Amino acid sequence: MAEVLVKWVEKRQFVGIDSTRHSVVISFTRHGIDIFGTEPDSWGDMTLEELWPIAMGAYLASDVLDILEKKRQAVTGLEVRVHGEQDPNSPLAFRRIHVHYRVRGRELSPKAVEDAVRLVSATVPGVAQITHSIELVEESP
Structure with a gap:
């Protein structure tokens, strides 16, 4: 606990x-x-309205990275940008979340990255709608 x-x-x-x-x-x-x-x-300072998306972004990034490492993807960098539309009646509740993943690496499989992101996105609680986009950045060996 x-x-x-x-x-x-x-x-x-x-x-x-x-x-x-x-x-x-x-x-x-x-x-x-x-x-x-x-x-x-x-x-x-951070506001509570900012802290929740930061925590969610870190959670998503960590899980995506775990999956990509298990798939033996050569990830060298990962950024997650979270954009949320809040419920006007409850500032800590989000109606919609869009997550943009920027994944850097060598010879990354677009399918492996998409599968990891889709799997992790399905585990986010308390959001009515979550969408994502992915940007792959190839790095030279």
Whole structure:
């Protein structure tokens, strides 16, 4: 079981600390403005609305990488860009998510990459619609 610590800093700023003592500063907002009327971007913190797609992107990237390594694909780089359309009534709920995978490597099989992405995309909970696109970047040996 995972255990994290969340500490209140000030106003609606919190710091989340994981079991290995990594931390992230999070700003709680309602529709982009905190209850004090300050825009969170001026604080330099992540918002909850940004943290969820980051966590999801890391989860997807990790699973895709695992599958591609098992398929013996020579992956040298992986970037995942997540674009989400939020539900206006619940800012932490996403109606639609589009995930763009940029996979770098040598002699990558487009089918292997597509299969890995499709398999992993089917495991995302709590999203009404998820789509994806893939960009393969061939690197010289």
